[in-house]
Amino acid sequence: MTDDKPAKSPPKARSKPQAGNKKEKKRNPSAKAPHLPNRRNTYIAFILILSAVIAGWKFYLGPKLSEPFSPQAAFNVETVGKPKIGGPFTLTDHNGRTVSDGDFRGRYMLVYFGYTFCPDVCPTALTVMSDALDLVGDKADKVAPIFITVDPERDTPEYLKAYVEHFHPRLLGLTGSPEQVAAAAKGYKVYYSKVGDGYDDGDYSMDHSSYTYLIGPDGEYVAAFGHKTDAEDMAKKLEKFL
Ligand code: NI
Numbered sequence: 001m002t003d004d005k006p007a008k009s010p011p012k013a014r015s016k017p018q019a020g021n022k023k024e025k026k027r028n029p030s031a032k033a034p035h036l037p038n039r040r041n042t043y044i045a046f047i048l049i050l051s052a053v054i055a056g057w058k059f060y061l062g063p064k065l066s067e068p069f070s071p072q073a074a075f076n077v078e079t080v081g082k083p084k085i086g087g088p089f090t091l092t093d094h095n096g097r098t099v100s101d102g103d104f105r106g107r108y109m110l111v112y113f114g115y116t117f118c119p120d121v122c123p124t125a126l127t128v129m130s131d132a133l134d135l136v137g138d139k140a141d142k143v144a145p146i147f148i149t150v151d152p153e154r155d156t157p158e159y160l161k162a163y164v165e166h167f168h169p170r171l172l173g174l175t176g177s178p179e180q181v182a183a184a185a186k187g188y189k190v191y192y193s194k195v196g197d198g199y200d201d202g203d204y205s206m207d208h209s210s211y212t213y214l215i216g217p218d219g220e221y222v223a224a225f226g227h228k229t230d231a232e233d234m235a236k237k238l239e240k241f242l
Contacts, residue, residue, distance in 0.1 A: 085213060085221040087187030091148065091180055094161035094173035101219060108143040108241065109215040113190045115151035115206045116163040129212055130168035131231035132238060139242040148174045150192035150208050152181045188213060
């Protein structure tokens with residue numbers, strides 16, 4: 001998970017006054033010793049209120065901080081029509097051919113942005129996508145499963161070819177110039193960022209948002225699936241359209 005949700009942690013960590021908090025806790029020993037019934041009730045009430053506040057804060061702010069794009073938020077904001085997700089791209093597939101979004105008109109596209117060095121988030125998402133297509137069966141032929149790398153520096157067509165074959169025989173890996181990848185990601189409102197470059201070993205990872213997008217035969221956005229969608233859920237949703 002390290003690569004997909006760290007957007008929220010660095011700014012928070014920097015702004016936390018750690019030492020100040022510790023001092024305040026020491027100065028307030030009453031919270032630690034709820035001997036009297038009254039004080040205990042107050043303490044319990046305080047904890048309950050605090051929990052509610054934290055839960056509420058996470059509910060309202062959590063998704064905004066951790067996820068650059070939220071389908072729910074997009075739906076709430078858009079009052080007319082569907083979120084503007086998708087759009088044109090020109091990339092190179094894992095066989096070295098130039099591919100554009102227009103090549104997929106007439107079929108659905110299941111699109112996931114990630115990178116092959118991703119430790120677990122991308123493999124999980126691609127496994128869910130592949131399993132869902134298998135569950136749907138023959139109708140899944142109407143769907144083009146597509147993996148677009150956000151790490152074109154390392155994900156060459158050759159590298160992508162070996163990678164996508166692990167997941168599904170029809171999964172198409174797409175890469176391109178940094179500019180081409182950036183343009184594709186922009187259309188899908190995908191966030192990505194290089195992390196850790198500059199270490200001695202030159203190693204780095206990519207932060208990136210993690211949604212699987214269903215695009216219709218007309219090229220219009222249909223749905224987005226988040227982390228918690230399992231293969232059965234995705235298959236059910238796909239079957240509604242196919
Ligand atoms: Ni990933």
